[in-house]
Structure formats: C-alpha cells, structure tokens
Amino acid sequence: MPILWLRVALGFYALGLLSALLALTRQSGLLRIALPAMSVGMVFNFVSLAEAVIPLGPVALTSVHNAESLLALLVMAAFMIVYFIYGTTSPGLVIFPLVFVLTFAAATRQQPFLFTSPVLGGWLIAHIALIFAGYAALFLSFTASVLYLIQERRLKSKKLGGVMSRLPALQQIDEIGYRSLLFGFPFMTLGLIAGMVVAQATFGHLDFLDPKILLSLLMWAVYMVMLFTRWNAGWRGRRAAYLATGAFVAALIAWSANYFSAIHKVVQS
C-alpha cells in the first residue's frame, strides 16, 4: 500500500511542478493549481510514509526509498514554512523539481534496508529525522542562494521585466537563506550526535577514518564556518550565496559517501 500512496503523491507533485513551470512561461493563474496540488501531494506522501513506518517501526526509514520519500516531505515542509512566513512561492522553482525527482526515485524502485541496528530504535529515528531536517534546511538555503544570484544579476544588469519579476526582494531572499541555515544547524548537529551514538552502540567504537563519518564532520565544519563568517564578518549577498552552495555540495558529498562507507552498508555486507 505505501507504494501506491506514494505514486498518488508523485502524480500530484508532477501536476504541481508542471503547472508551476507553465506559470513561468505564460503569466497565467496556473500557480493557483500548483500550490494545492503540491499540498495534496504532501498529504499522500505523509500517508505513504506512515503506512511504511507503522508496521515496521522507525527502522523502515532506513530503506533508501523511504528515506527519499521522507526527504521529499521535509523539503516540501520547509517550502511551506517559507511560504507561510514570506508569502513567496519562488523557491518552488528549485524545490519542486527536487521533490519530484526524490519522490519519483522512491516510487519506482524498492530497495532493501541499508541498515539495521539491534539497539536504540529511538536514537536511530532521531538520527534520521534530524539529519534530514538539516538537509532540507540546507537545501532551502541553497535554493535561496540560487534565487539570490538570479535576482542580484537582474538588479545589476537592470533588466527587471520578464518571468522572474515575481522574485522576492533581494534582502528577503538573503534572509530566507540565512534563517534556514540557522534553523538547520542545530538539527544537523544533533543528528550527527545521534548518529554517532547509534554507531558507537552498534560497532562498539567510532571509526573516524570511515569516509561517511569523515565527510559528515567535514560538512558540519563547513556549515559552522559559514554561519560564523556570516555572523562575524557580515558576509552576505553574493559571497554568502557561494558559501551556502559550498555547504550544499559538501552535504551532497557526505550523502554520496553512503555508497562507499562501511557504516551505512552494514546490512548488505
């Protein structure tokens, strides 16, 4: 059943993405379709996850497809939070395609669980949920950076008409990026701590040379440096946008470590 609900969700996400893209080219009221479609998609996305988690427990989230589905939901949630605070749908430009791709991947292939731990179910779910919330925030921040660079280029080149004229004000985009960074940092930190607790309990020790742990710590360091420069040196604007992009790339690399790290592959091996 979960896969069915997920495919329904995928359908709505596709509709939302399509109408949002069409709204870009023709200045029509298609955006009015996109938001409800994405919201309905979120509901089915949630139902699908719930149905997967309830019989198996939090360990269900450790399958790749459920993880992707969870990440899609969290990213959409981040989008909605921004929408309710700032009333802008512009991040959807970047977020909708990502949500669609994640859901598409999750809905078309079922994969075995990557990881299981005999102990600490609570810590495990905390680890996954926190890290993913952190990822969602980081992705939002990255989205804001992209929008910032677009809007900045428009303002600098003085070409203000066209499909991008609905972009929020530059400072508002900057604020969205900064706030989602701030918001994501505690999640990321606590998620990493929870992950270490789980690893410690599972393997009895922490192998800091494992690529997953190493890269995760590196990402966390980049994240912190970014927040720090922003606070301290007042880095904002273009440089901050580049930094946020850097942190996002670091997060991608840390994620990709799943494919060659021993820790997240324990079950398969």
Add this chain to the structure above:
Amino acid sequence: MNFQLIGVNHKTAPVEIRERLDIPVASLPDALKRLVQHAGVDEGLILCTCNRVEVLAKTRNGSADLRAFMRDYFRVEPSTYESHLYEFSERAAIRHLFRVTASLDSMVVGEPQILGQVKEAYATARTAGAIHSHLDHLLTRAFAVAKRVRTETNIGASAVSVASVAVELAKKIFGSLNGKHVYLVGAGKMSELAARHLLAHGAASIFVANRTHERAVVLAEKFHGEAILFEQLYDTCDRADIVITSTGAPHAIFRREHGELFLTRRKNRPMFFIDIAVPRDVDPEMNKMDGIFVYDIDDLQQAASSHLADRTQEADRAEQIINVEVDRFHDHLQTLTVVPTILSLQDQLENIRKAEISRARARLGSLSPDQELAIEALTHGIVNKIMHTPITTLKSAARTSEPTTVIDVVRRIFNLTERDEAQTAPQRPDSPEESEN
C-alpha cells in the same frame, strides 16, 4: 517664421554623450550670447536638463548652421555626438518644443518637472537678452499648450515619476523600506521629490548634504531630517541604505574606494545609489561591487518604460492636442507673414481716401454734420470693398507654402513700400509671469 532646433535627448544619446554636452547653469548666459552672435541666428534658447540638450533658434533665413554652433561651443570631437543629433525646422521644431514642454518627450511621460525646466531656460534666455518677440511668442504658446495638455488629459495625474520608479527599485532590493535611511547628496528639486516618495513608503529618516550647507539645512528641516556638512559626506554616508545624488560635480564623487569603505562599515548590508546627476556622481564601476546597486538616470528610464504602456492612451490624446495646437500656431504664424502687407495696404488706401476728401472739401464748401457722415461712410465703403479681395487673397495665400508671390503681386499693384521689420513682430498675448501660475 524660421524656427530651427537641434539637440540630443535620452532617446537618441546615452548618458555618456549627454553629459559631455552638458552646459553648467553658470555658463548658460555666455552660451546664449554666443548663440545669438552665430551667423544667421536672431534669437536663441538653450534647454539643458539631465535628459536633453537642445538649442532652439529663430533664424534669419531658416538655414543657420546650428551644427557649426555646437562644434564651436562644445570642445568635443563632433563625431562622438553628431550621429545622435536631431534637427527640426519650422513646423517640426514647433511641434517638438510643444511635445517637450508638455512632457510627451520625457523619459517618464507626464512627469511634471520639464515644464519648470523649460520655463527656467526661457527666463535665463530672456535675462541674457537672447529672446525677443518671436521666441517669446512661441514659448508662451508652448507653456499654454502644456497647461492645456495637463488639464485636459490624465497624463500627469498618474505620472510615474523617476521618484516612484526609484521607490519600486528600492523595494526590489530591500523588501520593505521601513527603517531604511535615505541620504540626499545635493539638495535639488528632483532629490527632494524622491525623498518625499521614499518617506511616504516608510523610509525612516533623511540625511542631507549639500555644498551650500544652508540649502541642506532648509531641506532637512522640511523632512525633519538631519543636515550634514558636505565635508563629512564620506564619514557619514554608510549610515544610509539609499543614497540619492544630484550634485553638479564635474567628476564622480562616489568611487570604488568609497564603496569598499561603506561596505566594511556596514558589515556588507546592501546600499542603493540613485544617481540622477548629469554628469554622473557615482562611478559606474561601483555597480560591480557585491552589495552595491547603482542606477543612473538612464537605468531609471528603462525601469520606467514598463509603465509607459499604461499611459499610451492618455499620451495619444495629448498628441492630438499637440497636433491641433501646432496647426493653430503655424497658421497663426503664417498669417503673420502677410500682416505687414495688409497693414501697408490699409495705410495706403486710407491715405488716398483722406487726401481725396480734403481735396474735394474745398469745392464742396460747408457741409452739415449729416453730410460729413455720409461722405465718411461712402469713402470707407469704397475703400473697404476694394481692399476686401486683396486681403482675403493674402490671408488664404498665407496658409500655403508660398505666400511670397501673392504678397509680391499685391505690393506691386498697390505700390506698397516695405514696412519696418519690428512692426511685423507679433504682440505678446500675455506676459510670461501670468502663464507661470
């Protein structure tokens, strides 16, 4: 009537060219003197705003070389600007002047400042002695037409001035203007207008710096702002989020090094420079800096152009008014060319009539008042009847392109002598002081 006009405006020339042809207010009287001394030029007016430099002249034969005047006056390589020049004569010149004064040729169509600027140019030219009856007549008419356009169309009511375009841009950068500080560098009318708009949209406070400190104080008081000594400009400017510059400085007063200084002090919070001065006050290089946005008067035009469509309809109506007025003025001018001939004719026949009466009187002896009146009426009647056809012929010939042949014939037939040139000048319908209101 031989009006000629030459110039560049924001449509034909970029700001780099316009600022090279800029004439400072202080040099205008001298420029006007040289204009009227130029070969073939009788009267002259120079309109120099940040969007246009135009030379209007009443010339002797309609073919004065105004390009030569520009070459002589501006020590600028002619090839840099000559391709941007437009030239009008006669009817087209009148039409252009009417359109400019009515704000139809403005960067932001319908903006109200141009009328004041034309009036200032007119006052300067009058004081300098460059304007006599003909241009005076033309300019007075132009002011009246502008007034008519303003009252009969909505062109000014919804006028999106440069100021409100600036507000819109500021909102694109800052989101809300609440709590933002505005710095006016140079206390001109235009910056005052922009400041008023920004305050109306929530800006927190205004700083004013001006080379003449007294003017800064006056303007600051108007907005409950703070006047700052011009010497302290660079030390205080980082307090502002939005800087509006409109000084008459010949070189940029804000350069890259200033931008770097401001950004460091502001912890990189963005700054928006609105440069409405020509020559420009802000080095365009500053726009390349992260966190600094510079818009000059040309950029504001681009941003404003999106509003133009909304007002096309009103502008069309205004154009119609202009067309009617140009026709009317042109006809009026044309009849002026035959007025001296008509006056001569009337004089001539009146003299004949009077001479004949006095000759006849000797033979008639004493007459009763009734008989006197009858003779007056009789002779007047004859003269008027004789004059009627020549005068109507002259008047209708005036509306054609070649009235001189008819004028010539009438003059020869009636043996009319040249009248004094000064008497051909039109009477001023109303004084300029009245039309300023």
